[in-house]
Amino acid sequence: MALMMGGGSEALNESERADLDAIEALKVSGAHELKEQGNQYVKKGKKHYSDAIDCYTRAINQKALSESDTSVLFANRAHVNLLLGNSRRALTDAEEAIKLSPSNFKAHYRAAKAALSLDLLTEATSFCQAGIEQSLDNDELKKLLKQISLRQSQRENRDAQAAKALVASKDLASAIEDRGLKLGRAMYQELTGLKKPILDVNNILHWPVLLLYAEVMSSDIIEDFCETETFSFHLDMISFPMPFLLLFLLNSKF
Structure with missing residues (x-):
């Protein structure tokens, strides 16, 4: 088999090109095989999730697939990280998947789920909305967006109640002080x-x-x-x- 030449060397001949094409084809085939192995490990359950992540990682490191296919690998790894509760890693993988293929609505969904788990509600909303733009009839994304909106409303209500309680507490303290009253230690x-x-x-x-x-x-x-x-x-x-x-x-x- 012909060897690869360094920079400044003569152009490759047909035999060398054929060798490189064969090597590249093997890498592509190997990456696809690793992807399928990872998928099978996911189906086997939690005990095999780490094996699935390893397969997806090795497939990514082959750097042999198209951006679209590599996006799927990152989205798949994000999915497994979500299953394991690794929300931050899942978000990082999902964001990488979106960069490689903005039309990957599954990556948007997983990014939104990870962001929601991290209580990043603004980011979660953005991921959901972007995903719906890519898949207008996606019920899972719409359902997730409702969950995020509900969480946002609950947070706003809690913040409003906390702010109201703080004001009331300050007003009470001022009223007691204005009356020249002193409070002792709570008893009974x-x-x-x-x-x-x-x-x-x-x-x-x-x-x-x-x-x-x-x-x-x-x-x-x-x-x-x-x-x-x-x-x-x-x-x-x-x-x-x-x-x-x-x-x-x-x-x-x-």
């Missing part, structure tokens, strides 16, 4: 739970108030004690324990 949370003071829209504070009856080992809680109200306003709604009432009466002055 086993009785009060997570109840906290609230500042209403009229800038009025509402407090949870705990009543402890040490003599009878009992308690009551007023969940909403408005700062503009007096204690007597709530008396009719409190069920004092009988022993406490007797002690109260015995110690009261008539």
Whole structure:
């Protein structure tokens, strides 16, 4: 078999060209065979996913296939990486597949899935939309786009609620400070739970108030004690324990 000549050498003769063509054909055939082996490993299940990735990688490294066929290899490897939970690697492979063949809608789909797994919602949306442009009737891409839109709405709602809670917390802290009040360490949370003071829209504070009856080992809680109200306003709604009432009466002055 004729040897390949370095730069500046004479033009190849027909025999040398034939040898190179034969070598190239073997590389192409080998790459296709590796691709099919990879596909078979995927079908065999999770235990063989690493073998599938190895086959696709070796086929890519042959650098013998067209850009379109190589795009399929990257998209296939992205698919296996998704199955393994390797979202970042899957995204990298899918993006490479798209560069090689922008019409590869499966690559767009896998890029979108990987981006969604990484919570890259803007990128996921773009991949989905680009994929739908390549395959207008693709139901999987449309379904995925709806999932991404739902996730985006949920994120926006969470962000809005968090921002609202932050503003409310700052307003409450300012209201307490303006009144010259100082808060101590939380006590008796086993009785009060997570109840906290609230500042209403009229800038009025509402407090949870705990009543402890040490003599009878009992308690009551007023969940909403408005700062503009007096204690007597709530008396009719409190069920004092009988022993406490007797002690109260015995110690009261008539």
